[in-house]
Amino acid sequence: MESQYTKKKSFIINAVYVLLIALIVYVALKYVFNLISPFLFAFGIAYLLKGPAKCISSLLKIPTKWVSVILVVLFYSTIGVLISLVGVKLISTATTIISELPTIYESQLEPFLINSFHGIENAVSGLAPTFINMFNEGFDQFVNTLGVNVTNLSLSLVGAISNIASSLPAFFIKILIMIISTFFIAMDYDILSKFMLRQFSPKGRKIILSIKQYMVNTLFVVIRSYALIMSITFMELFIGLSIIGIKNAILIALTVALFDILPVLGTGGIMIPWTLINFFQGNFETGIGLLILYIFITVIRNIIEPKIVGSQLGLHPVVTLFCLFLGANLFGVIGLFGFPITLSLLKHLNDAGTIRIFK
Structure with missing residues (x-):
C-alpha cells in the first residue's frame, strides 16, 4: 500500500x-x-x-x-x-x-460573378417565378456585400501596413x-x-559548453535541412510552372520557394491568390494547373519536412511534425525552428547522461 x-x-x-x-x-x-x-x-x-x-x-x-x-x-x-x-x-x-x-x-x-449568375439563371429559368425573384435578390445582396467586404479588406490591410509603419x-x-x-x-x-x-560551477560550465557546441552544430544541420527542402520545392515549382507555360518560371519558383519557409505565408500565400485571380480572369487551364501544383507541393512538403529535419536532429518524424506544428502555432517562425532544436538538445543531453528527463 x-x-x-x-x-x-x-x-x-x-x-x-x-x-x-x-x-x-x-x-x-x-x-x-x-x-x-x-x-x-x-x-x-x-x-x-x-x-x-x-x-x-x-x-x-x-x-x-x-x-x-x-x-x-x-x-x-x-x-x-x-x-x-x-x-x-x-x-x-x-x-x-x-x-x-x-x-x-x-x-x-464582379463581371465573373455576374456571368456565372446569368448561366445559373438560364439553367433554372423553368422554375417558379417566385423562386427566380428570390434568387435574383439574394445574388444582388451577395454581390453588394462582397464588394463592401473587399473594400473593407483593402482598408484594413492598408491600416495594418500603417500600424506596422508606426x-x-x-x-x-x-x-x-x-x-x-x-x-x-x-x-x-x-x-x-x-x-x-x-x-557557474564546473559541472554547470561543462553543461553550458556542451549545449553551445551542440546548438552550433544543430543550427548548421537545420539550415542545411531547410536549404534542401527549399531546393526540392524550387525544382517542383520550376518544372510545374514550365509545364503550365508560365513565363519567368525560374524567378517565380525561386520567390515562392523562399516564401515557403515562412509558416504564415508559405507556398499558399502566393499560389492560392494567383490561382483565384486566374479563375476570375477566365484562365481556367492555368488556374487548375496552379491548383494541382500547389496541392502536389504541399503534400510533398508535409511528407519530406518531418523526415528530413527529424532525421538530421535524431527525432522521429511524428515527434518532429508535432514540434513544428506546436512551435509555429505558439511562437511563429521562432517556434518553428526552436521547438525541434530544443527537443533535440534535450534528447542529446539525456542520452549523454548530463540530465535525466525521460527514459
Whole structure:
C-alpha cells in the first residue's frame, strides 16, 4: 500500500516538475526573449565573426579588436543594403496591390460573378417565378456585400501596413541597440564569455559548453535541412510552372520557394491568390494547373519536412511534425525552428547522461 502511495506521489511531483519547466520555457520564449533578443542576436553575430576576425588579425598583424570592428561594420552594411532594397520593393508592391483590390473586384471578379449568375439563371429559368425573384435578390445582396467586404479588406490591410509603419521606431531602437551591442561584444568576446562561464560551477560550465557546441552544430544541420527542402520545392515549382507555360518560371519558383519557409505565408500565400485571380480572369487551364501544383507541393512538403529535419536532429518524424506544428502555432517562425532544436538538445543531453528527463 505504501509502495502504491509512493509511486503516485512520485508521479505527481514529476508531472508538476515538468509542467513548471514547460511554463518557465513558455514565459521565457514569449516575454523574456523579446526583452533580451537584441543582446542575444548581438552575441550570436559576434560569435560568427570571432573566427574570421582572429584569422585576419593573425595574417595582417592587426589587433583583433579593430578587425572585429571592421567586420561588424561590413556585416551590418551589407545586410542593411540588402534589406533596404528588398524591403522597399516588397512594401511598394504590397501597397499597390492592396490599394487596387477594389478595382480588381469591379473589373474582374464582379463581371465573373455576374456571368456565372446569368448561366445559373438560364439553367433554372423553368422554375417558379417566385423562386427566380428570390434568387435574383439574394445574388444582388451577395454581390453588394462582397464588394463592401473587399473594400473593407483593402482598408484594413492598408491600416495594418500603417500600424506596422508606426511600430517601426521601436523596432529601429532594438536594431540600434543590437548593432551597438555587437561592437562591444565583438571587441571583448573572450573576456565576456569567460566572465559569464565563471559564474557557474564546473559541472554547470561543462553543461553550458556542451549545449553551445551542440546548438552550433544543430543550427548548421537545420539550415542545411531547410536549404534542401527549399531546393526540392524550387525544382517542383520550376518544372510545374514550365509545364503550365508560365513565363519567368525560374524567378517565380525561386520567390515562392523562399516564401515557403515562412509558416504564415508559405507556398499558399502566393499560389492560392494567383490561382483565384486566374479563375476570375477566365484562365481556367492555368488556374487548375496552379491548383494541382500547389496541392502536389504541399503534400510533398508535409511528407519530406518531418523526415528530413527529424532525421538530421535524431527525432522521429511524428515527434518532429508535432514540434513544428506546436512551435509555429505558439511562437511563429521562432517556434518553428526552436521547438525541434530544443527537443533535440534535450534528447542529446539525456542520452549523454548530463540530465535525466525521460527514459
